[in-house]
Structure formats: C-alpha cells, structure tokens
Amino acid sequence: MLPLRGISRDDIIIKNINMKNTLKIGGKELKSRFFMGTGKFANFEEMQKAIIASKADVVTVAVRRVDLDSKTDNILDFIPKDVVLMPNTSGARNADEAVRIAHLAKAAGCGNWIKIEVIPDNQYLLPDNLETLKAIEALVKEDFVVLPYMNPDLVMARRMVEAGAVAIMPLGAPIGSNRGIKTKEIVKIMVKELSVPVIVDAGIGKPSEAAECMEMGCGAVLADTAVATADDSVLMAEAFAEAIEAGRKAYLAGTGGVQESASASSPLTGFLRDS
Amino acid sequence: MRGGKNLSTDYMLTVNGKQTEFKENQTVRNFLEEKGLEPQKVVLELNKEILSRENWSETILQDGDSLEIISFVGGG
Numbered sequence: 001m002l003p004l005r006g007i008s009r010d011d012i013i014i015k016n017i018n019m020k021n022t023l024k025i026g027g028k029e030l031k032s033r034f035f036m037g038t039g040k041f042a043n044f045e046e047m048q049k050a051i052i053a054s055k056a057d058v059v060t061v062a063v064r065r066v067d068l069d070s071k072t073d074n075i076l077d078f079i080p081k082d083v084v085l086m087p088n089t090s091g092a093r094n095a096d097e098a099v100r101i102a103h104l105a106k107a108a109g110c111g112n113w114i115k116i117e118v119i120p121d122n123q124y125l126l127p128d129n130l131e132t133l134k135a136i137e138a139l140v141k142e143d144f145v146v147l148p149y150m151n152p153d154l155v156m157a158r159r160m161v162e163a164g165a166v167a168i169m170p171l172g173a174p175i176g177s178n179r180g181i182k183t184k185e186i187v188k189i190m191v192k193e194l195s196v197p198v199i200v201d202a203g204i205g206k207p208s209e210a211a212e213c214m215e216m217g218c219g220a221v222l223a224d225t226a227v228a229t230a231d232d233s234v235l236m237a238e239a240f241a242e243a244i245e246a247g248r249k250a251y252l253a254g255t256g257g258v259q260e261s262a263s264a265s266s267p268l269t270g271f272l273r274d275s
Numbered sequence: 276m277r278g279g280k281n282l283s284t285d286y287m288l289t290v291n292g293k294q295t296e297f298k299e300n301q302t303v304r305n306f307l308e309e310k311g312l313e314p315q316k317v318v319l320e321l322n323k324e325i326l327s328r329e330n331w332s333e334t335i336l337q338d339g340d341s342l343e344i345i346s347f348v349g350g351g
Binding site for chain 2: 037038039040041047060061062063064065066068071074075076085087088090103104105107108110175176201202222223224225
C-alpha cells in the first residue's frame with residue numbers, strides 16, 4: 001500500500017537565503033542582535049552563564065571608582081574574551097564627563113567602543129540629547145566607535161548620525177523600568193528614516209517586547225534588568241536571544257497586512273450545506 | 276608643622292576622593308600593590324590626566340596628588 005502522504009520532513013531542505021544577514025557595526029560583523037548588559041546580576045558567575053546563554057556578541061559594562069575597602073572580583077574575569085566590550089559613560093551628567101569616562105574606558109585596553117550615556121536626572125534617568133551630541137562630536141574625532149543612548153527624536157538622531165554615531169540607541173521606557181517599548185511610534189519612524197541601525201535600549205522587560213522591536217526593523221535590542229532580575233536569569237537570557245532572532249526573521253519575512261474584518265483561510269464556497 | 280610627628284609619613288594624597296597617607300618616594304605601581312590591586316585590572320588618572328600603565332613604575336607620588344583608581348563594573 002502506498003503511504004497516504006508522500007513526503008517526510010527529512011526529504012526537503014529549506015535554505016533560507018534571507019537569514020544570511022549579519023549586523024555590521026564599527027567594522028565588526030555581529031551574529032547576534034542581542035546586546036546584553038551586566039548590571040544587577042546576583043553574582044558574576046550567574047552573569048557569565050547568562051552572557052553565554054544569550055549568545056550576545058556585545059556586552060556592556062560601566063566605569064566606576066575602585067572600592068579600596070572591600071575586595072571584589074573583577075568583572076572582566078567573567079566576560080568571555082570573544083565578545084565586544086561596550087563600556088557606557090553612565091554617571092556622566094554632561095558631555096565633558098562622558099568624554100572623561102570614555103578616555104578611562106579606552107585606557108583599560110578593551111577596545112574603542114563606547115555607549116554614550118549622559119543623564120542629568122536621577123528619577124527617570126532620561127538622557128540629555130544635546131550633551132550627548134557634543135560628546136559624540138568629541139569622541140568620533142578620537143576614533144571611538146560611538147553608540148549614543150538617546151531620547152527618541154528623529155531630528156536629533158539625524159544630527160547624531162551626521163556627527164558619526166554608528167548606531168542610535170533610543171530608549172523604549174525609563175532604564176530598569178521593564179515597561180516595554182512605550183516609544184514605539186517614534187522608534188518606527190527612526191528605523192525607517194535613519195541610515196544606521198536603531199538599537200532599542202532601556203525599558204524592554206520581556207522577550208515579546210524585544211521581538212516586537214525586531215519585527216519593526218530595529219537592528220538590535222539591548223537588555224539588562226529584564227534578564228538580570230528574572231528568577232532564572234540564564235533561562236531568560238536564552239529566551240531573549242530566541243525572541244530577538246524570531247523577531248528578526250519575522251521582519252525579513254515581511255509580516256502580513258492588518259485589517260479590521262476577518263479574511264477566511266479556506267474558500268467561502270463548497271460548504272456541506274444547501275443554503 | 277605638626278609637633279612630634281615623623282615627617283616621612285606625613286605625605287597625603289587624595290585617592291578616589293579620600294585623603295590617604297603614602298610613603299615618601301613611593302611609585303604609583305608600588306602604591307597599588309600595597310593596596311592589593313591587580314595592575315592589569317585598573318585604570319588610573321593622576322591629577323585628572325590618564326596615567327598609562329607603562330609609566331606606573333617611574334611615577335613617584337607627590338604630596339597633594341589626586342589619584343583616581345577606576346575599573347569596570349556591571350552596567351547596562
């Protein structure tokens with residue numbers, strides 16, 4: 001007897017040409033579109049496992065004074081050497097302070113990437129776009145690979161790109177708030193209009209929100225709090241990685257149109273009834 | 276002049292914002308080692324200028340210097 005259905009899943013190999021896409025930033029080809037932060041983890045061992053589970057190619061760190069009164073492990077010992085280290089300038093309240101922190105970060109000898117973060121306010125941690133622009137102008141001249149964290153604004157983002165920013169990192173919601181992509185409408189416009197990758201940074205609380213950013217065409221997503229404060233941060237890192245990959249695939253595939261009324265999946269004829 | 280105190284231990288420097296004593300003719304590298312810091316893991320600013328690692332063995336701390344000892348921490 002012939003089998004009812006002729007094909008086994010192993011008979012057909014699908015080669016998806018669209019997935020041959022990497023994110024190119026600052027001369028680096030990144031396989032992963034998940035940028036992961038390293039703050040708020042319970043300990044460095046857990047952070048290390050989360051980094052590995054996330055498959056992130058870019059990992060952020062901050063720059064601080066060493067506490068001479070308490071001996072702590074060094075975070076660099078727990079970050080795989082094959083990931084790009086992207087120090088941020090958190091703590092900077094103006095362009096000059098951001099430039100100073102960038103210099104210190106570069107002097108550590110871990111590359112020339114810098115995430116500019118200039119924040120004058122402590123309640124909402126919203127960035128100062130104008131001071132950020134000034135810091136970009138200064139640091140691009142010194143051959144830094146500059147990625148600015150910014151309050152979503154197309155005109156300002158364009159100025160930042162003109163000044164040499166290699167990507168733009170608009171916030172989705174206040175840092176650490178886990179509220180999701182509240183700035184969606186502006187970010188969508190930025191994705192459409194800017195010539196550099198848009199990387200949503202801050203506020204992303206769940207993998208579904210990260211996937212949504214990627215479906216919109218964002219170049220990448222940065223998450224920290226959402227992963228680090230999950231009950232199981234390692235599993236959450238993996239969940240984010242999968243969501244970001246799924247969202248990217250959906251963007252490349254092109255999502256179907258949205259409409260008000262239903263559209264039947266099968267013909268509305270040939271029903272087993274007479275009227 | 277503080278009476279009765281040995282002048283050789285009277286050298287003060289500001290380290291990460293705190294007043295700290297140091298020995299006369301002490302190099303930066305020696306100071307870090309005394310504080311138990313691994314030189315490869317920190318970055319220094321001496322009087323607001325970055326002091327590159329190659330110069331730590333030659334640079335002698337001066338009374339009134341301001342030293343910032345910086346390293347990476349977790350961040351997003």
